[in-house]
Amino acid sequence: MSTTESSTESRARGKAPAGERVADWADGRLGIYSLAKANMRKIFPDHWSFMLGEVCLYSFIIIILTGVYLTLFFHPSMNEVEYHGSYVPLQGQLMSEAFNSTMHISFDVRGGLLIRQIHHWAALIFLAGMFVHMMRVFFTGAFRKPREVNWLFGFLLFVLGMFTGFTGYSLPDDLLSGTGVRFMEGAILSVPIVGTYLSFFLFGGEFPGGDFVARFYSIHILLLPGIMLGLVVGHLILVFYHKHTQFAGPGKSNNNVVGMPLLPVYMAKAGGFFFLVFGVIAAISAIATINPIWSMGPYRPDQVSTGAQPDWYMGFSEGLIRVMPGWEIDFWGHTLVLGVFIPLIIFPLVLVAIAVYPFIESWVTGDKREHHILDRPRNAPTRTAFGVAWITWYMVLLIGGGNDLWATHFHLSINAITWFVRIAFFVAPVIAFVVTKRICLGLQRRDREKVLHGRETGIIKRLPHGEFIEVHEPLSQDALHTLTAHEQYKPAEIGPTVDENGVERKVKGSEKLRAKLSEAYFGEESQIPKPTVEEYKEITSGHGHH
Amino acid sequence: MKKLSARRRHPAAALVVLLLALVFSGGLYALFAPADQAKADETAQSLAIEEGKKLYAVGCASCHGTGGQGTSDGPSLVGVGAAAVDFQVATGRMPAQQPGAQVPKKKNIYSQAEIDQLAAFIASLGAGPSVPTEAEYGPEGADIAKGGELFRTNCAQCHNFTGKGGALTHGKFAPSLEGVDPKHIYEAMQTGPQNMPSFPDATLSEQNKKDIIAYLHAVNGDETVSNGGLELGGLGPVSEGLFAWIFGLGALIAVAVWVAARTAKAKKS
Numbered sequence: 001m002s003t004t005e006s007s008t009e010s011r012a013r014g015k016a017p018a019g020e021r022v023a024d025w026a027d028g029r030l031g032i033y034s035l036a037k038a039n040m041r042k043i044f045p046d047h048w049s050f051m052l053g054e055v056c057l058y059s060f061i062i063i064i065l066t067g068v069y070l071t072l073f074f075h076p077s078m079n080e081v082e083y084h085g086s087y088v089p090l091q092g093q094l095m096s097e098a099f100n101s102t103m104h105i106s107f108d109v110r111g112g113l114l115i116r117q118i119h120h121w122a123a124l125i126f127l128a129g130m131f132v133h134m135m136r137v138f139f140t141g142a143f144r145k146p147r148e149v150n151w152l153f154g155f156l157l158f159v160l161g162m163f164t165g166f167t168g169y170s171l172p173d174d175l176l177s178g179t180g181v182r183f184m185e186g187a188i189l190s191v192p193i194v195g196t197y198l199s200f201f202l203f204g205g206e207f208p209g210g211d212f213v214a215r216f217y218s219i220h221i222l223l224l225p226g227i228m229l230g231l232v233v234g235h236l237i238l239v240f241y242h243k244h245t246q247f248a249g250p251g252k253s254n255n256n257v258v259g260m261p262l263l264p265v266y267m268a269k270a271g272g273f274f275f276l277v278f279g280v281i282a283a284i285s286a287i288a289t290i291n292p293i294w295s296m297g298p299y300r301p302d303q304v305s306t307g308a309q310p311d312w313y314m315g316f317s318e319g320l321i322r323v324m325p326g327w328e329i330d331f332w333g334h335t336l337v338l339g340v341f342i343p344l345i346i347f348p349l350v351l352v353a354i355a356v357y358p359f360i361e362s363w364v365t366g367d368k369r370e371h372h373i374l375d376r377p378r379n380a381p382t383r384t385a386f387g388v389a390w391i392t393w394y395m396v397l398l399i400g401g402g403n404d405l406w407a408t409h410f411h412l413s414i415n416a417i418t419w420f421v422r423i424a425f426f427v428a429p430v431i432a433f434v435v436t437k438r439i440c441l442g443l444q445r446r447d448r449e450k451v452l453h454g455r456e457t458g459i460i461k462r463l464p465h466g467e468f469i470e471v472h473e474p475l476s477q478d479a480l481h482t483l484t485a486h487e488q489y490k491p492a493e494i495g496p497t498v499d500e501n502g503v504e505r506k507v508k509g510s511e512k513l514r515a516k517l518s519e520a521y522f523g524e525e526s527q528i529p530k531p532t533v534e535e536y537k538e539i540t541s542g543h544g545h546h
Numbered sequence: 547m548k549k550l551s552a553r554r555r556h557p558a559a560a561l562v563v564l565l566l567a568l569v570f571s572g573g574l575y576a577l578f579a580p581a582d583q584a585k586a587d588e589t590a591q592s593l594a595i596e597e598g599k600k601l602y603a604v605g606c607a608s609c610h611g612t613g614g615q616g617t618s619d620g621p622s623l624v625g626v627g628a629a630a631v632d633f634q635v636a637t638g639r640m641p642a643q644q645p646g647a648q649v650p651k652k653k654n655i656y657s658q659a660e661i662d663q664l665a666a667f668i669a670s671l672g673a674g675p676s677v678p679t680e681a682e683y684g685p686e687g688a689d690i691a692k693g694g695e696l697f698r699t700n701c702a703q704c705h706n707f708t709g710k711g712g713a714l715t716h717g718k719f720a721p722s723l724e725g726v727d728p729k730h731i732y733e734a735m736q737t738g739p740q741n742m743p744s745f746p747d748a749t750l751s752e753q754n755k756k757d758i759i760a761y762l763h764a765v766n767g768d769e770t771v772s773n774g775g776l777e778l779g780g781l782g783p784v785s786e787g788l789f790a791w792i793f794g795l796g797a798l799i800a801v802a803v804w805v806a807a808r809t810a811k812a813k814k815s
Contacts (some may be wrong), residue, residue: 055795056673088691089694091690092691106774120796129798269809271806273801276801280794288775289778292777296707297698306720307706307784309783312787414714416717
């Protein structure tokens, strides 16, 4: 493209090196020079928490690679066959071809079990990584403008990841996953009016039928990962486009990014990190077994085992069902199974609660500016408290999902745990909210104290007249900047209710609500005013004691 | 003769005649009674029952009543059979330490001989299942795969896929079957201890029980190999999830911190 002149020049001096000629060839067709020029020096800030997304990306790649290997040997069919593989305790048992081929992968394919375990462990870690990555973004306020869309991309990835995981977990058609599919069928059946039709549509007739493994297979290996791959690409393009956020600090502003360039530093780091992630997951897969389907046996609708739980990311839905009272009402000759239907309704609401939060916050603050500097969680107490409350909610449901194991391992009554979860479902998030907010305010006070009075050195000095004082060491300019760089909002006011002609205008309900919420967010009760320059000067000019 | 007739009115005469008659009839009995062997057994059995009764009076009677008839603190033991006693006492569950949702197993303080005596006493109260023999619970002629199918159909809903145990309502639980003596598994199926339903031979035949025991030995025995590495308790996705979070994500975060801490130094120019 832009290099025709230079290449003729180099030809005049003799043949250009092979590498240069290949690069020229590629540039003429792909435009790599301008692409590289724009992106090679792209700066990324350094912080360990910015690498959580990378953990997810790499485990996703590992899942795809191992998944491809598994498809080479897996038969997504529910035809009944008799087992004659290497595992003795299942000899001669009837099972679906799906289960049989998974047994074959586990015992008779070279490296099959290791790859299966890598695939499954990587899936658990992928979801856990996304959870933590999402919480990092949440608590630092990285979802604010311009990154709201990317927040939603990430959220969708998490939800799709859950369902991809669930469909994959169901494929081996073992007794554990079959119970999970049965659970799902029950939830679908509880939908009023259309539940039965939906279930028959999904399973091609009465459960379990002979279709669902093949259908879940298409969904698991094609539909959902395809959408996810697209979202991942979009997610990364947006990260490039928005540039990465950074924590406040000297030299860091809303208009710059301080860090290391993509090439060579980040390419080396990220490339190396991929192999570290692969190594850790492979090591775990070599050490610990996951989903040992040979212990569980093939699925049969007339069998069930205790301790039948989904993988962790679906655990909260299990909790919702386990703790819900078994309500049922009879409505005009139709049975409404509220004990299952209500959890089915709450299930998406739990997820949506965290997904919509950024939009609620931006509406309350009314802030339309771009934000590239991250908040320290303590400096946004209401947001932090909301996030902790949500995590608490989620964890309470996870406890409910594993209530039987809590009962056996802590020698408790399962009924007591169920009641604890029922009450904590409503109470624990509120307590978590209040406690977190108080802790954040306490930390803000501490920061204020540190800025104004310096760091406590622990050195006790005795003055000539006998008084003991502790020596406080003033903070450095850098530290002072970091502690005071955040911006504090003022609560929004409703504004004049009378226009210039003295005519009273109607105040909308939404305006009042917003003012109220804003007061709750940024009122006197919700933030500690950060020290002003005057205060700092006053205190450091020698008038005050500390 | 005179001497004899002179003493026939002696006050002790009746007693002497009685003694002679007893000796005579006893002698006749000794001559015509059934074989010696059986007689010796009968004595040992009654001795065992006698000894068992003493043990029972010390260890069991306070809850189950002096005659095994049961009280408000413990059920009647009439008809539970020797198998139930052998299971409950040999696994240390009985005598119970304290009342509760379920009596857990603990260290057994009775010798096998004492347990047999107790069992003999309880068996004497009413007919019940007897202690199985090695031929009944041993591994010969067992079909492991069939046992697995039976286990998943009848046992797994409380005891988990491979007998790792599980929770029941109100603090009750199905215990882990790891390291349980095959004899005791057989007895538990036969008698249905505590919260467990019983599976008499009409429900699960002798062969079925043998198969189940062989399956448990294969998947949850001392020589069982975990094919995929650490089995994390064999409890399924909850322990796997916990492991993925703590060791999987934990290790990756540690690695991320390590990588982030090692960065290229900006060139001073």
